[in-house]
Amino acid sequence: MTAARAAADILHRAPGHRPRVGIVLGSGLGGIADRIAGSVAIPYGELPGFPVPSVSGHAGRLVVGTLGGVEVACMQGRVHAYEGNGFDALKTAVRSLKLAGCDTxxxxxxxxxxxxxxxxxRLMAISDHLNLLGSNPLTGPNDEAFGERFPSMTDAWDPELRALLKEVAADRGIDLAEGVYAAYPGPSFETPAEVRMMRLLGADAVGMSTVPECIVARHCGLRVVGCAVVTNLGVGLGDGPVDHHQTLTAASAAAADLERLLVGFLERLHQKDGSRS
Structure with a gap:
């Protein structure tokens, strides 16, 4: 099993670490991994079956160490459906985090x-999602070792963890919105008509990732919490064109708030763990 080999490699390459929380950093947000203490960085290309991103803003390495007092395995970059390589590598990455010890x-x-x-x-806690990709990462034979054929997506975005995220945001003065994330196939940006459609369907934000990882994670029993960094208004809602450079620039500018939110969230998880021991 490729995920098992990748998990074994992660633990071998990062001796003394047993990650409890996996983190996936999106476009322009990879700098947060630099805050991880005692870190070991492993290029994706050196882990069996791991994805190798082809998009700028995604470094393509796994950083293992401690953040906010919690052992983490941080994916510094991801792959997207529009890169054309299917979901196998994404499934391997998420499942290897589970097998390496992550529960969240x-x-x-x-x-x-x-x-x-x-x-x-602005930052937006993800409360639910719309899968508009036209595909699902669980399509094909089901691997019973990880989960059942028809996993429930009710509360896929864990309400308890989201409440903790909102609690930290309030305590730290971070302006955190909340809403439904729509996954759009890309790589072209949405048309104004598609933006109007997604608003009618109940979406509050749109991106080209995140939903496949959530589906795979829930299938294998990981709890999921998510936060979107708003880099622009949807096409037709704001002035001027939308492009990837703008996305990276705006994400980098908001990364400080996201870092404070994530570190506070992990610290609060660490405190809760301590109160149970």
Missing amino acids: LVLTAAAGSLRLEVGPG
């Missing part, structure tokens, strides 16, 4: 806001 997955992403009152630079 934190997903981050750059996204366009579909709400005028939630503009660039």
